[in-house]
Amino acid sequence: MADLKSLPAHVREQIEVDDGIPFRAATSYTHRTWARTYSSVPELFIQPQSQAEIEKIINLARKCRRRITTTGSGHSPSDLTCTSAWLVNLDNFNKILSIDPDTGVCVLQAGIRLFDLSEALDRVGLAMPSLGSINEQSIAGAISTGTHGSSLFHGLVSESITALKVTLADGRTHACSPSSNPDLFRAALLSLGALGIVVEATFKAVPAFSLAWDQAIDADTRVFDQWEAGNTLWKQADFVRVWWFPYMRRTVVWKANVVTQAQLASGTVKHRDPPTSYYDSWLGYVVYHNLLALARWLPRITPWIEWFVFGMQYGFGNGEKTKIAAVQPSRKAFLMNCLYSQFVNEWAIPLHKGPEALRRLGAWLQNLQPGDPGYVDHKIPYSAQGLWVHSPVEVRVSDTTVRTSADTGTRPWLDPTAADGPSLYLNALMYRPYHKDPPHGATERYNQGFEWLMRDLGGKPHWAKTFSVTQPEFAEWYGDDFAQWRKVRDGADPEGMFVGPWHRRYLLSDDGNGRLALEEGDFESEPAVGGGIRVTGKLAVE
Helix, strand or coil: CCCCCCCCHHHHHHHCCCCCCCCCEECCCCEECCCCCEEECCCEEECCCCHHHHHHHHHHHHHHCCCEEEECCCCCCCCCCCCCCEEEECCCCCCEEEECCCCCEEEEECCCEHHHHHHHHHHCCEECCCCCCCCCCEHHHHHHCCCECCCCCCCEHHHHEEEEEEECCCCCEEEECCCCCHHHHHHHCCCCCCCCEEEEEEEECEECCEEEEEEEEEEHHHHHHHHHCCCHHHHCCCEEEEEEECCCCEEEEEEEEEECHHHHHHCCCCCECCCCCCCCCHHHHHHHHHHHHHHCCCHHHHHHHHHHHHHHHHCCCCCCEEEEEEEEEHHHHCCCCCCCCEEEEEEEEEHHHHHHHHHHHHHHHCCCCCCCCCCCCCCCCCCCCCCCCCCCEEEEEECCCCCCCCCCCCCCCCCCCCCCCCEEEEEEEEECHHHCCCCCCHHHHHHHHHHHHHHHCCCEECCCCCCCCCHHHHHHHHCHHHHHHHHHHHHHCCCCCCCCHHHHHHHHCCCCCCCCCCCCCCCEEEECCCCCEEEECCCCCC
16 A cells, blocks of 8 residues: 555545455556646546455545546546546456457456457457557547547447446446446446446457558549548448648548458458558658657748658659558557647537538638639638648548447437437647647637537537537537436436546536535646646545
8 A cells, every 4th residue: 555644634544444455546646648738646546456446446535525537548638537636547457357259249347458458359359340540548438438430330439338337436336238227328338437437348349350451642622522422432441531631732541441351361362561651760750750849939831841741651742642551450450650749629520511621621721812722711710820730630430320339229428429320520630749839829729710610510529639618518519418418427426526627617517506525626727847737626625
């Protein structure tokens, strides 16, 4: 047990009671998001190794009047996982409890990271049906924030979850599924950490597969035309994603088709890795990083950087061509290099509005005037004069209506995608070279214009990313689903043990009832050593 001398006496007294169940806590721990955009110093950092330990943590927190926050990789670039109370990390609660190779059903402790899960599934001939661009998240973190891939045939990662176990504020672990406690199940599938601690997930894997993929380079106008011709852009392969470069008005279209184990065994298709890209080479990584750092002082060179780095990666010639192709196991093929610390603002809009969104965003960013090539009336009521943004804009597709919760028809209450068809995710980023923010409020200005456009197109933000939305907006956009999620949350955690300033800001609002008994108060922020923002919350009981 950690040295607890720094804790208040009433907290120390409760923790020091020996009941035979370990309490693996540390003090003086600094929690940082992956991008180092936010950091906080929790009173205790706790890494349980059993369900009994998790239940003990919650019971002690209730007695000590402490809030609990759960974190995995910290990949969400917001203050969602920040706390001054108790921070629980499930990295040591990460076992696979069972796998059935015949049915694909596996039971997982919630802290297992996706890369460990993917490797374990591969050893028995299974795979995850879809992945996002990274595999660092825990399975609980991936489902609790609405992680998704890019395919018309898949929705959120949580669609493969058939049952969950959640330890609630009462210290008891509750099982839920589409047929048993379905309201808790729908709320926990995208819980944002506000219901309790997800401790176990039943996951439906698929037979292992590989992906034959390539990347094609083209002008964005040709891609938009293909898109508007019956969504053929997104129907050309099993998985498709696009990177759009706003100053060059060019795109990289990544498309991948499933290769079965039988095809590989027959020798008709063979695995081959892609050549090392400019991004992934040591030289390319360092040169790009330093160019981004230089642009902090000379923002006007940003379009030139886009041109140079794009050219080094894909070539400087015009016209359509394929530069990169490979055949890889799916657990590798889905992944991409996120490169540097970054702010990310991602929204889901109806798929058919994608070309309009990118045309309007491009016209705004380039300050196009009537008569200029590519001009459209963007209608964004903010000036982009003197604003220079980073690239690319990542464009992905998702369709939760194809199968939700492993074909059960259960949809998370807070699913941001459209309920009646496919959705498009647009991902606007701003790099933070050497963990230094872009100058002159560039990120804030970019987000302001980008979010105005997304709202105008009927979008909703990805819960894990950075956004500025009010609680009344969320309540209006989600309607009865929002009210149902609130009802389940309030019933599961009436004292607010799992509620912090992030939840109050976006989900709970100031409804006149005051702060919940265990709710952590508003954050105070200051610049952090090494970059980003350090936040300090107010505990319910000091």
